[in-house]
Amino acid sequence: MAKGFMRRFPPLKILTDEQVEAIHRGTLDVLQETGVLVYNEKALSVFKKAGCDVDFETKRVKFPPGLVEECLRKCPSSFRVKARNPKDDLLIGQDNVLFFNFPGTDTVDLDTWEPRPPTKKEHIDLIRVLDALPNVHFLNAYPYFGFSGGIPEVMKEIEGVALRIRNSTKVTIAIANNDIDMFTIRMARAAGSEIFANPNTSSPLTCYTDQVNACFLAAEYDLPSMIWDGATSGGTAPASLAGAVVLSNAELMPYIVLLQLLKPGARVAVANLVLPQNMTNGAPAFGEIGVSLHNVAFNQVWREYGVPTVSSSCGPTSSKRIDFQLGYQKMMPTLLSALSGSSILQLYSSIYGEITAHPIQAILDDDIAGMIGRFLEGLEVSDESLAIDLINEVGPIPGHYLGKKHTRKWWKKEQFVPKAADRLTYPEWVKTGKKSCIDYAKERMEEILSTHKVDPPLTRSQEEEIERILKEAREYYRKKGMITDVEWESYKKIIGG
Amino acid sequence: MNNEILEGLRKAIKEYDNEKAENLAKRAVEEKLDPLRVLDAMTVAIREVGDAFGRGDLWLPDLVGAADAMQAAMPIIEEEIKRTGAKRESLGTVVAGTVFGDIHSIGKTMVCTLLTAEGFKVHDLGVNIKAEEFLQAIRNYNADILAMSALMTMTAPEQKKVIEQLKKEGLRDKIKIMVGGGAITEEFAKEIGADGYDPTAPGAVKLARKLIGR
Numbered sequence A: 001m002a003k004g005f006m007r008r009f010p011p012l013k014i015l016t017d018e019q020v021e022a023i024h025r026g027t028l029d030v031l032q033e034t035g036v037l038v039y040n041e042k043a044l045s046v047f048k049k050a051g052c053d054v055d056f057e058t059k060r061v062k063f064p065p066g067l068v069e070e071c072l073r074k075c076p077s078s079f080r081v082k083a084r085n086p087k088d089d090l091l092i093g094q095d096n097v098l099f100f101n102f103p104g105t106d107t108v109d110l111d112t113w114e115p116r117p118p119t120k121k122e123h124i125d126l127i128r129v130l131d132a133l134p135n136v137h138f139l140n141a142y143p144y145f146g147f148s149g150g151i152p153e154v155m156k157e158i159e160g161v162a163l164r165i166r167n168s169t170k171v172t173i174a175i176a177n178n179d180i181d182m183f184t185i186r187m188a189r190a191a192g193s194e195i196f197a198n199p200n201t202s203s204p205l206t207c208y209t210d211q212v213n214a215c216f217l218a219a220e221y222d223l224p225s226m227i228w229d230g231a232t233s234g235g236t237a238p239a240s241l242a243g244a245v246v247l248s249n250a251e252l253m254p255y256i257v258l259l260q261l262l263k264p265g266a267r268v269a270v271a272n273l274v275l276p277q278n279m280t281n282g283a284p285a286f287g288e289i290g291v292s293l294h295n296v297a298f299n300q301v302w303r304e305y306g307v308p309t310v311s312s313s314c315g316p317t318s319s320k321r322i323d324f325q326l327g328y329q330k331m332m333p334t335l336l337s338a339l340s341g342s343s344i345l346q347l348y349s350s351i352y353g354e355i356t357a358h359p360i361q362a363i364l365d366d367d368i369a370g371m372i373g374r375f376l377e378g379l380e381v382s383d384e385s386l387a388i389d390l391i392n393e394v395g396p397i398p399g400h401y402l403g404k405k406h407t408r409k410w411w412k413k414e415q416f417v418p419k420a421a422d423r424l425t426y427p428e429w430v431k432t433g434k435k436s437c438i439d440y441a442k443e444r445m446e447e448i449l450s451t452h453k454v455d456p457p458l459t460r461s462q463e464e465e466i467e468r469i470l471k472e473a474r475e476y477y478r479k480k481g482m483i484t485d486v487e488w489e490s491y492k493k494i495i496g497g
Numbered sequence B: 001m002n003n004e005i006l007e008g009l010r011k012a013i014k015e016y017d018n019e020k021a022e023n024l025a026k027r028a029v030e031e032k033l034d035p036l037r038v039l040d041a042m043t044v045a046i047r048e049v050g051d052a053f054g055r056g057d058l059w060l061p062d063l064v065g066a067a068d069a070m071q072a073a074m075p076i077i078e079e080e081i082k083r084t085g086a087k088r089e090s091l092g093t094v095v096a097g098t099v100f101g102d103i104h105s106i107g108k109t110m111v112c113t114l115l116t117a118e119g120f121k122v123h124d125l126g127v128n129i130k131a132e133e134f135l136q137a138i139r140n141y142n143a144d145i146l147a148m149s150a151l152m153t154m155t156a157p158e159q160k161k162v163i164e165q166l167k168k169e170g171l172r173d174k175i176k177i178m179v180g181g182g183a184i185t186e187e188f189a190k191e192i193g194a195d196g197y198d199p200t201a202p203g204a205v206k207l208a209r210k211l212i213g214r
Helices: A017-033 A041-049 A065-074 A120-132 A153-167 A181-190 A209-221 A241-262 A289-305 A324-339 A359-376 A388-394 A405-414 A426-431 A437-451 A460-479 A485-495 B002-014 B018-030 B035-055 B060-084 B106-118 B131-141 B157-168 B186-191 B201-211
Strands: A036-038 A053-055 A060-062 A079-081 A090-092 A096-101 A172-175 A195-198 A225-229 A268-272 A309-311 A344-348 B092-098 B120-124 B145-149 B176-180
Touching: A017 A060, A017 A065, A017 A241, A017 A289, A036 A041, A036 A241, A041 A053, A041 A209, A041 A241, A065 A241, A090 A096, A096 A359, A120 A153, A120 A359, A120 A437, A153 A172, A153 A181, A153 A460, A172 A181, A181 A195, A181 A209, A181 A460, A195 A209, A209 A225, A209 A241, A225 A241, A241 A268, A241 A289, A268 A289, A268 A344, A289 A309, A289 A324, A309 A324, A324 A344, A324 A359, A344 A359, A359 A437, A460 A485, B002 B018, B002 B035, B002 B060, B018 B035, B018 B060, B035 B060, B035 B106, B035 B201, B060 B106, B060 B201, B092 B106, B092 B131, B106 B120, B106 B145, B106 B176, B106 B201, B120 B131, B131 B145, B131 B157, B145 B157, B145 B201, B157 B176, B176 B201
Parallel strands: A096 A344, A172 A195, A195 A225, A225 A268, A268 A309, A309 A344, B092 B120, B092 B145, B145 B176
Antiparallel strands: A036 A060, A053 A060, A079 A090
16 A cells, blocks of 8 residues: 555646647757756766767757657656655655655744754654654655754764664655765665655756766666755746746756666656745745745646656745744645645645754644645545435434434545644633644654654664764765864764764 | 936936946946046945835845846946046955855845945955965955855855864954855854844945944
């Protein structure tokens, strides 16, 4: 039984077929006319050999439309990803809808709502909560960026992957900056799990070395890839949303082409983190309506291509608190993305942008995911659900349905009962201490943290192998000068070296 | 005639018209206008745009548009200042750049333009600047202010590295340091020992004046 929710009705469309075609033609035109900058010698050679117009001096690559279309056809429309425990294997595509978390650099103080670095325990607590929540189907990179105490910058996510593998059986993602995926991919493999390679685009129209290398690693280790595009519409992409779709598509294509040239049929999903720019302060306008319009159009175009999409912009909001604004800024893009055919929704645990996340928020998001998941399953129309016989039997008042066997069977099927929502009547609410959804989420968090166990834990030999790879990474970055002597001294205290 | 050119330049900046600004700058040179007066006219215009942005009447694309128009005219006027040997009193020398590992330039460039307009001598080193490059420029230009930008959380700590390097080489007390960019907060600026932070470009100009007491 695959994890996730099955969408049982046609996806929402916002574009006509002609408009989809215009976006496609525009994308091919940009790739052929202007092309992209590719700062990676190996990739330049691969593109050259495949018939691209490559200028090795300026690093500019222009793509023949036929090659792009051929590579798109080679992408599988659905695929599986193997987790350490088969219960966490993933099916991506085929109208199956999955959820995962959006990262925060820091945690947030629930009294002052100010960000601060999490402790190691808080970092692990968030991983454990995400591991326990049934609708978190896999884990993003982070969920926090390192923890307090003095981990060198370059080691934060490598240590983070080790924490995730030790505390969760769910598949995770290997970000590509500074070659760290060279180590994290091997760590996942040591634990018997696949991990997503993660090449990210740089807007506008630029591919950097590390990100391109991720494609080579994906081919070498036969891994699925998730390519992110995070253009800001009005800043690094056109302010017009159709233009922003063209630009982000043109940025994703070089990676699609490279992946399919290196390994035809390579598993790949495209992640959409395009956000409008807040024209007052230059920050991304998280959660605003442009996010949803872009997501829905993007989903429709990539559905034509048969490549699964990830709606990455569902999770972050502009709110600093867990409040009304956060609620609508999460719910609206997540629901519209789900309705329009996203295979994966990146919803959980984030509060403000990529800055703050919290396990309480993850628990609240679990209710959003549950509600949307229930909606996607649609409603059954059958003899039994139409219940004509039953309606005739119960008849008018004083007839009722509460005691019927049919009710006992169907209400649970049809209703989704949120776990953290306040659903009490007024008198009940007063009597139980006027609790809010945040109070209920805290209670659920405490329960999870006191009872949840990772299943199965790492074996001793897996643990030793991960420790070996960590050591190797630390030495590698010390030699490269990316861990200074001063940093090493405080880092040693954390790792007990 | 002269006033017509100055008024036109002012308007070109406020209407975000690069071409017009450049052409009028050229005409100003042809008509032998005092380049310092031309610069003043442009500074007034950009300040008006900055103030309107501060009030929330204008938006970022307007601010960048005005800065771009100003930039189109600037090299022509600067060249004329150099040629005529006109003396413009400088508020101070700024070395600016986006830190190593980070290639975001929009905000940094805007701050540089506004600082130039205000009367600072600005050396914009560009993006992806290593600590040693900042240090070398500070020595070469005998800078009063170092302005560093970082957009990404992962590159923000690079600002700290530069400050530590300045301390190591005994230069820290000789210079004021301002930091900015999407990844920076007031708290972070304090933590790494910078002298000031502001989230907006017009705010950065006010900060620069404050830091050097002008």
